Amino acid sequence: MTSEAFTTCLWFDGKAEEAAAHYLSVFKDSERGSVTRYGEAGPGPAGTAMTVDFTLNGQRFVALNGGPYFTFNEAVSFQIHCADQDEVDYYWSRLAEEGGEPGQCGWLKDRFGVSWQVVPTELPALIGDPDPQKAARTTEAMLTMTKFDIAALRRAHDGQ
Template sequence: MQKITPFLWFDTEAEEAMNFYVSVFKNAKAGKVTRYGDSGPGPAGKVMTASFELNGVPFTALNGGPQFKFNEAISFVVHCQDQAEVDELWEKLSEGGEQRPCAWLKDKFGISWQIVPTVMIEMLSEPDPAKSKRVMEAMLQMTKIDIATLKRAMKASPLPA
């Protein structure tokens, strides 16, 4: 059993969120749904929690009411192997949400995600500071990351001084 599980507080959308995320990620599965009983605190029979797994990581979603909202202080980073995976996750997760700069998006529930190609991390770690700087400058101009543009930036000749 994993010792730390992300626990997401929703108003009333826990089961809907579980079903959405399980439909977005290829390596995902829905888990147990628990319901409030007569003792509450939610209405008897309504979903209290929904558990699910995304790429081997367990999550729990709670219908806790409207007191708390998601913000960018917490996000989930998804490391992608290629542009096709970036494109697919970006489109599915941002539908009904917001596309933000530098690989960030908010999904329709307000949860922040970073859709990051692993090759971008490698390019930003390039030992040649001029190359990594060009990659960073290119990335800062993007919303969804375009690997081909980053590769062109890395190979570009530096401008004469």
């Protein structure tokens, strides 16, 4: 095995280039790599993208136009650790735009069906507080939310 980290392959039905372009526009630290295209031998239409390589925040991805055979589900999701409410709001709105679906507890599906968790970095400390009452209050508040509200989580934690 090479020393290179793992690459995540995302399977799309004809939308690999569109998805990669969207993710590249969302994540500030991103880079587009190579694109391979189907030739006359197929199986996709000649000239259309077969794969698109890209990197988001140091994580390598390849978007594959593999056809309609497989779809995304919540069994696999990507966590975005956010330093503050502005970051939570930014990633939530950008990933949910144009047909994304909000879920519970910071989860959402983007318009391509990929699941994301937009999570404040301080959440694990709040719900893992050694004081069981603080942890319980924070967890109860968290379970009522779609997009996380950090101020509300802190208030719950503090018993306000």
